[in-house]
Amino acid sequence: MNSGWIIFAVLFWIAAWGINALLVRIRVSNSQSAMAINLAVPVLFGITLLVLWEGLVRGFNVPQVLLPAPSVIWERILLSIPNPLWPDFQQTFLKSVLTGYAMGCSAAFVVAIAIDRSPFLKRGLLPVGNFVSALPLVGIAPIMVMWFGFDWQSKAAVVVVMTFFPMLVNTVAGLNATGQMEKDLMRTYAAGYWQTLVKLRLPMAWPFIFNALKINSTLALIGAIVAEFFGTPVVGMGFRISAAIGRLQVDMVWAEIALAALAGSLFYGLIALIERAVTFWHPSVRGGR
Amino acid sequence: MERLTQNTWFAVLVVVSAIILIWYGFSIQLNMPWQRGVYARAGEDGVPLLQLLSDLWSQQRPVLPAPHQVAVEFWNSVFLANPSTPRSLIFHAWITLSATGLGFLFGTLLGIFLAVLIVHNRAVDRSLMPWVIASQTIPILAIAPMVVVVLNSVGLTGLIPKALISTYLSFFPVVVGMVKGFRSPDALQLDLMRTYSASGAQMFWKLRWPSALPFLFTSMKVGVAASLVGAIVGELPTGAAGGLGSRLLAGSYYGQTTQIWAALFMAAALSAALIFAISAVQKLTQKAMGAPA
Numbered sequence: 001m002n003s004g005w006i007i008f009a010v011l012f013w014i015a016a017w018g019i020n021a022l023l024v025r026i027r028v029s030n031s032q033s034a035m036a037i038n039l040a041v042p043v044l045f046g047i048t049l050l051v052l053w054e055g056l057v058r059g060f061n062v063p064q065v066l067l068p069a070p071s072v073i074w075e076r077i078l079l080s081i082p083n084p085l086w087p088d089f090q091q092t093f094l095k096s097v098l099t100g101y102a103m104g105c106s107a108a109f110v111v112a113i114a115i116d117r118s119p120f121l122k123r124g125l126l127p128v129g130n131f132v133s134a135l136p137l138v139g140i141a142p143i144m145v146m147w148f149g150f151d152w153q154s155k156a157a158v159v160v161v162m163t164f165f166p167m168l169v170n171t172v173a174g175l176n177a178t179g180q181m182e183k184d185l186m187r188t189y190a191a192g193y194w195q196t197l198v199k200l201r202l203p204m205a206w207p208f209i210f211n212a213l214k215i216n217s218t219l220a221l222i223g224a225i226v227a228e229f230f231g232t233p234v235v236g237m238g239f240r241i242s243a244a245i246g247r248l249q250v251d252m253v254w255a256e257i258a259l260a261a262l263a264g265s266l267f268y269g270l271i272a273l274i275e276r277a278v279t280f281w282h283p284s285v286r287g288g289r
Numbered sequence: 290m291e292r293l294t295q296n297t298w299f300a301v302l303v304v305v306s307a308i309i310l311i312w313y314g315f316s317i318q319l320n321m322p323w324q325r326g327v328y329a330r331a332g333e334d335g336v337p338l339l340q341l342l343s344d345l346w347s348q349q350r351p352v353l354p355a356p357h358q359v360a361v362e363f364w365n366s367v368f369l370a371n372p373s374t375p376r377s378l379i380f381h382a383w384i385t386l387s388a389t390g391l392g393f394l395f396g397t398l399l400g401i402f403l404a405v406l407i408v409h410n411r412a413v414d415r416s417l418m419p420w421v422i423a424s425q426t427i428p429i430l431a432i433a434p435m436v437v438v439v440l441n442s443v444g445l446t447g448l449i450p451k452a453l454i455s456t457y458l459s460f461f462p463v464v465v466g467m468v469k470g471f472r473s474p475d476a477l478q479l480d481l482m483r484t485y486s487a488s489g490a491q492m493f494w495k496l497r498w499p500s501a502l503p504f505l506f507t508s509m510k511v512g513v514a515a516s517l518v519g520a521i522v523g524e525l526p527t528g529a530a531g532g533l534g535s536r537l538l539a540g541s542y543y544g545q546t547t548q549i550w551a552a553l554f555m556a557a558a559l560s561a562a563l564i565f566a567i568s569a570v571q572k573l574t575q576k577a578m579g580a581p582a
Contacts, residue, residue, distance in 0.1 A: 042416050128308075135556065136517055136556045142540065143546065146352070147319075218425065250439065
């Protein structure tokens, strides 16, 4: 027990809480400083969490096996970036996740546009697709490993299956979002099917499609990492996590978690940025300014 | 005919039968190489088609089992096996279901609690909400086995570690849905409550809570599916302890594909049953609150 650390952490927490409570009350007319405050409040909260974590771990002498302090994890990250973090990232994220994500999402997009022309198929496939997207699809990982071997191809296959159905359901829903009035207007312009699709219905569907893309960005990472538990070459984030657990190198595990969290957040953020650029006209984007 | 094609059930039926047909096709194609090898070694040539099909569909470890093989395995392990032994899927499903239920309960309560805090305190709203969203970009499912192992090593075994993972996965939809729900009463309704000089607690219980209920049920449906996935993945490292996840892992170790598929269908059935149960509770609640049937 080291009470100094605990007292420091708790004091820091109270101080940060007070500052945040003050920051929230400030009213500013300048939009730039309003944005700075909006950014500062959650950042301060995050730092507080880290300080509390560090303080409590050090203060209560929590064994490293249970929960390493953030500073220990940070050192481990710095030490192991060249090896194994970067090769793992290449194997899991650049090969499995990106390939599977691109294939799954584009296949679902094409299928959605194909079945959109047939109301019968749409009625039949939508309930099935909705049902399948609620299923624990990560369970197919062992089967995919059997079919496609140990390397990244089997992980990409899991990612394809996991990303396919959310994308399908959302794209079909998005294509249905166009109102009858707008469709009639396109008809008065003598627009053909493809013109209506590209100029009216796809733009209306973008918010739904990006919703699916965002959901899928985290699903894809989860799928790839979990699939690696069922057999993999000796590289990859999932492999490293399960191997490090076996040796009780908990700091290594947390380093991989931090890497996965960072990759997941950046991936999500990138898609959110593209969404803002593509759907600049949408109320949810305009209202944010 | 016109009315038949308009019927949703008919359309779903057609799609499902098409999927089963495609499945049969693939099961023939994928299992063929192995069967060819068997015939070549036995020196048999020109096997009649019926014989070939029955051989294909009675392999011990098919690459892709045919639907009826999975159905038979499912039937055997659900209805014929003794439910108190690990041979029974009911045994495994019950272990998974209890972890799911506990985690889902914790997750829903935590989600509602956080949503109440967020709605009533601006500082919490601004500082917590971005982190709640960021927490979901962390692939927690991927580290679920680690959480279980580490918690096991400090003496927390059995249901709790799996339930914690389910909690983490299911609190998020509830927080987001309930924040939306608690904020759904408009200014007019809030003002009306104020003219009645309602206290904060009255405002919450008589206006905010009832109007948030539809949101609660919608997000609970998302959350329960997520907690089932969490419980299954959490079982992957526990091995012999049982549960659908350990059944999947065992099947993958011993190449028992039929067993894996049967476990997957059990998981699907559980997920569907849980969502159905929540819909039923939702309907009952709506009726009790006087919604039009």
